[in-house]
Amino acid sequence: MDNKEKIDAIIAKYKGKPGATIPLLQEVQEVEGYLKRETMSYVSGGSGIKIADIYGVATFYSMFRLKPQGRHIIRVCKGTACHVSGAQTIFHAVQGYLNLTDDQDTTEDAKYTLVEVACLGCCSLAPVMMVDEDTHGKLTPDSVGKILDRYK
């Protein structure tokens, strides 16, 4: 396993603590980018949390990813205000810009992952997307490309 030391440290930090499953998996995901099957088994063995509980939590919450993700995460807001301001067009524009098909969420060069998000709470700037931790508002289909180019 690639990140054994880091993951062991995370397990040690949370082992035996009540309610640890979610923050533990969040930290593991931060290290590995997503939750690998073998990592989940390893975490289960190390922490004593049943693998069924780990998998149950990992599949319940949308922030946990079971597939590899790109270096930059693009979250296109699909909240109400964005929806009525053309979020769908923005989503298609990003998809087009990254050459992603409907069943793909990560570019082949593993640079970007595109996901939808329920609401980023910047409704006054709709339509909005978040790239990593930066929020960009008042998007147009033409402006998304220029913004994405800034993330190498």
Place this chain on the structure above:
Amino acid sequence: MEIKVGLASCGLAAGAGEIYDAIQKYLSEKDIDVALKKTACIGMCFAEPIFEVTTDDGKNITYGRVTPEDVPQIIDSCLKNEPLLEKAILSPDFDCPENENLRSQNRIVLRNAGHIDPENIDEYLENDGYKALEKVIKTMNQEEVIKVIKDSGLRGRGGAGFSTGLKWQFAFQNASDKKYVICNADEGDPGAFMDKGILEGDPHSVIEGMLICAFAIGADEGYVYCRAEYPLAVRHLKKAIADATERGIIGKNIMGTDFSFDLHIKQGAGAFVCGEETALIASIEGKRGMPNLRPPFPAKSGLWAKPTNNNNVETYANIAWIILNGVEEFRKFGLDTCPGTKAFALTGKIRNSGLIEVPMGTPLRKVIYGVGGGMRFDKPFKAVQLGGPSGGCIPEHLLDTPVEYESIMKTGAIFGSGGMVVMDTDTCMVDIARFFLNFTQNESCGKCTFCRVGTKRMLEILNRIVIGEGKMEDLDTLEKLAHQIIDTSLCGLGKSAPNPVLTTIKYFRDEYIAHIVDKRCPAGVCTALLKYTIDAAKCIGCTACARKCPVDAINGIVKQVHVIDQDKCIKCGACYEACRFDAVIKV
């Protein structure tokens, strides 16, 4: 002179970071001695980026929609005590366009947001911060605190509207060696950002409210359950907790008394249902966030089966104000049955979109056309959506409904947590119903069959209607399923998921019929029912549309009428936007 830049997440998204840098650069280049400070959101998101100047002669001006190029001129003019007013939006000293906007609001929970630096505990302390806590733990007993909150008539701002004081009393009365206080900051409704505004702008007010609650019910540990989609709110909250701990406001023997309290942050992991209190508790316990049957209520058996009080961000943000100003002052705002104020996230096709706070009972019309400044475009008002995916669409003829729990409930919508999305005639009500149902369908935890399967069947029907394959009997099926889901779901998600469909069928039945019978979308939104054509009389052959078309569906040569190939057209609307001669028609 002092300058404050609004650096909340919407300000940052609008470019406030660049404004801050430009000001800093100009000040250092010219060696100007001015205090440059950070603050959060004053709520006027429509005018971001925003900064506020206090001149040496004590005048105060807020500038909006500024660009880095505006910075030198504005600063120079303010240094001369002759502030430029061209981009001024707010000022107590000058006549500015948004003065009335702020004057028509009453700010309790947003009292500090956009005025103080949320990352600086001293600024909170200077504004009466933690004085209410000191008063409570040094001069009052638990029953007295609960009585004040009960008498104030404060009702839960998360949407259900239950008496906060009563809730505290239940948790107080259930004796236990351990109790918890939880703050629900899992603001999941799309179109709602009141709690984000409070957490980013004034995190200490929430912490103070939680501390007072903990003292009142006898708890010594608490959690803020915050949405992971709000990284800035989490950062400000973390800083606030660390600073308060360092000052002895959180921790052992607070302010030298016997009262101790520890506070943790739990970040959500993306599940809307976790806004429901039993699901939220399950999530803090590290489980899948699925709701449980109540009773027992959390006040009796909550987090780790201990008595737990759970309120939302806005509710806690009211507490310190009530303690300091008294029940009578609080009851001056709002209605007898529902005192105080309410923060709303006003968005959609409204001119002044942003975060506002008005007295309970203010008529919707006053919110939209007063504080909200009316419609943003020249299209007429169609509906206002309240309560997010659990709420409904309220039409024009009900705009005199006061914003208050029971009156809104009567319309078929719910009061909700404060999201208010204004829609004009360009919004399709069937599409909106489908949008919300798609959301709740995705977010249903799957525990109750009708919520899990029933919403799916309803969504399938709506998906058929928007592509023109609906049948009239679908409307009856939708209504029947809706009532079954409401009757048989355990938690609020299922019980309210059909509301958007029911209210749109109730108030906009014509629109459903247009989709089903006439195969037409009156708002021109449902793409399957749309067709773009070019008006030969208006087309001058400028080729703008053809150049914009992503699928090369537009044929024609320069200076000749263009034609859209309907087989190739994906109905993206790019040509419609591109044409400067109104020659592209949407039918």
